[in-house]
Amino acid sequence: MVVAGLALALWPMAAGAESFTLERALNFPYVSGMSVAQKADHVAWVRDLGGVRNVWIADGPAFKPHQLTQYKNDDGQEITSLTFSPDGSRFVYVRGGDHDENWPAAGNLQPDPDSSTDEQKVTIWTVSPRGGAPAKVAEGDEPALSAGGTLAYVSNDQVWTAPLSGKGKPERLFFDRGKDHDPQWSPDGKRLAFVSDRGDHSFIGVYSGKTVPILYLAPSTNNDFSPRWSDDGKRIAFVRRQGNGGPPRPILTQTPDPWSVWVADAATGDGHALWRGPNTLLGSFPDTNGGANLTWAGDRIVFLADLDNWEHLYSVPASGGKAMLLTPGAFMIEYVALARDGKSMLYTANTGNRADDGERRHLFRVPVDQAKPVAITAGETVEWQPVAADANHVAFISSGATRPMAATIAALDGSGKRDLDVVDPAYPSAAFVTPKHVTFKAQDGTTIHGELFQQAGGAVKPGVIFVHGGPPRQMLLGWHPMDYYDNAYAVNQYLAAHGFTVLSVNYRLGIGYGHAFNHPDHAGFAGASEYQDVVAGAHFLQALKGVDPNRIGIWGGSYGGYLTGMALSRNSDIFKVGVDFHGVHDWSALMDLWLGKAGGRYEKGDRDAAMRVAYDSSPVAGIAQWKSPVLLIHGDDDRNVPFNQTTDLARRLEDRNIPFDELIIPNEIHGFLRQASWLKADAATAAYLTKKLGAK
Secondary structure: OEOOOOOOOOOOOOOOOOOOOHHHHOOOOEEEEEEEOOOOOEEEEEEEEOOEEEEEEEEOOOOEEEEOOOOOOOOOOOEEEEEEOOOOOOEEEEEOOOOOOOOHHHOOOOOOOOOOOOOOOOEEEEEOOOOOOOEEEEEOEEEEEOOOOOEEEEEOOEEEEOOOOOOOOOEEOOOOOOEEEEEEEOOOOOOEEEEEEOOOOEEEEEEOOOOOOOEEOOOOOOEEEEEEEOOOOOEEEEEEEOOOOOOOOOOOOOOOOOEEEEEEEOOOOOEEEEEEOOOOOOOOOOOOOOOOOOEEEOOEEEEEEEOOOOEEEEEEEOOOOOOEEOOOOOOOEEEEEEOOOOOEEEEEEOOOOOOOHHHOOEEEEEEOOOOOOEEOOOOOOEEEEEEEOOOOEEEEEEEOOOOOOEEEEEEOOOOOOEEOOOOOOOOOHHHOOOOEEEEEEOOOOOEEEEEEEOOOOOOOEEEEEEEOOOOOOOOOOOOOOOHHHHHHHHHHHHHHHOOOEEEEEEOOOOOOOOHHHHOOOOOHHHOOOOHHHHHHHHHHHHOOOOEEEEEEEEEEEOHHHHHHHHHHHHOOOOEEEEEEEOOOOOHHHOHHHHHHHHOOOOOHHHHHHHHHHHHHOOHHHHHHHOOOOEEEEEEOOOOOOOOHHHHHHHHHHHHOOOOEEEEEEOOOOOOOOOHHHHHHHHHHHHHHHHHHHOOO
């Protein structure tokens, strides 16, 4: 059955939920892209309300916000790469595109989620921070502004330049044989460092002018990236990982991913390794937000590494020496930024003075040469993406359990905290529950964490398991830094207010609980060990007072869609219904693509064994035991999970007469770009769970 639209039935609601429609729940402000000018007190961010994205800006010292752009439609065109000229006189941004991973099949076509008859492009725009009509500069991405106001950007894998007036003709800045990206101007604005991707290796190149040959820094067979200039412009730091190739590697077991921090002379190209990570699993390149987060801070270089089971900040003298651990403790670091003094780092961590702060994010500041972190924020809130608003203030994004996100500012000691955005007072926050942190044990004894959404009192209700995607994600005790999971959070709140008890399971493979939890053995295509955590969550929910153990459903997207399929194919006795957003259903169909992209070499026998395990770790392997109904939701321009993962599953379900419905959204990508798409999919989710589980 094709679901064209599902009406939401009304049933007894929690107190305060009478006017709590799903449309209102999803009409929260989403804030992203915090950016500042280097030499002026400007703070900018993107505010998305009802799918309409606009840039907002606040100028110091008062930091009074005003809307900078005036877009009106839910057209699915993202606004990214917020960039100030260093002196703050010009502001540049990118509109359009999909800044998520692209499958080769996507080609150069950009997303067209509102089915416009015009082909969509990624475009660069400029506007004065004081206001006025934005001017289109060029088609391109990754804008970088020099100290003198020269724009460099990437188009068709080459670096271009164009006048900021939007009236001149763009021209290619230089030719390079590689696929170029990440342009970085020198402090004086006279040279440009960039990454030249050559396929199985990559270089850091330096452009110094049309009559000067490009200089490549310490070229090798490795992959070099993240070029960062020293303050005096004489040196460039960068990250080095192994190039492709080498001896055959095992597919089903983990192997180290060694990396190092290098420094090179920007005039000669001579370079050396400043720091090398150990050739161990813990010493592997970090996969948290921002990767290594390489930052040049005065005479020290700061980076993020996972050496003691946690992602932490380290610093090393640029002249060489031992790396210093700056942020010791059993927590992880995300969202790293240099403070305005150039001598301390701002960062987000899942720690604080509350026992459940492991399920939140708070802001901290630490000197680059001392392990003396100081908390900036605390309490039952969630904060992330700090930027140095001026010498004395930090701007960031914050949220709470019942309060959606807002751009926020505070002094560096946390005082004077105030929101720059105002949440609509009519937003149904009063109908939300405050989720509780819970733990339970998986079959192998691993402690699993989760967030429980449950209204107090009332009749016995059905239960719903929510499983996030990623899988390196962590759902929190509040609104999430990613828009995808903010939508999920709103849906879980809506379900809790309308007849369900919801448990969001932070299964192994997720972040926030250490390296071993984030990188378990025999997970995913190598054995699906994380699925036992989902079953443990269901058992926890079944034993919970006020939950009907015979009415348990499950829903999730991407990797959560995969785990939803696993639940229905392996345990239809527990999970009576599922909603599967763009899930992976057959790992083996993706293996050759992934192995090819990784550039590694594998023994034929090892590949054959991996294919068997991958298939057995997939929902399609248990199709004979699949009994429960499922709603399949997928956008057919998905660039993360191929759409044929859902078409294949649908044919298999049809073949065995397993009941399913489907909601297909033409031209939408993996993370839906339009609010109209989210509303359609989320309304169908709530209605389907209600119909099949009989919430009342």
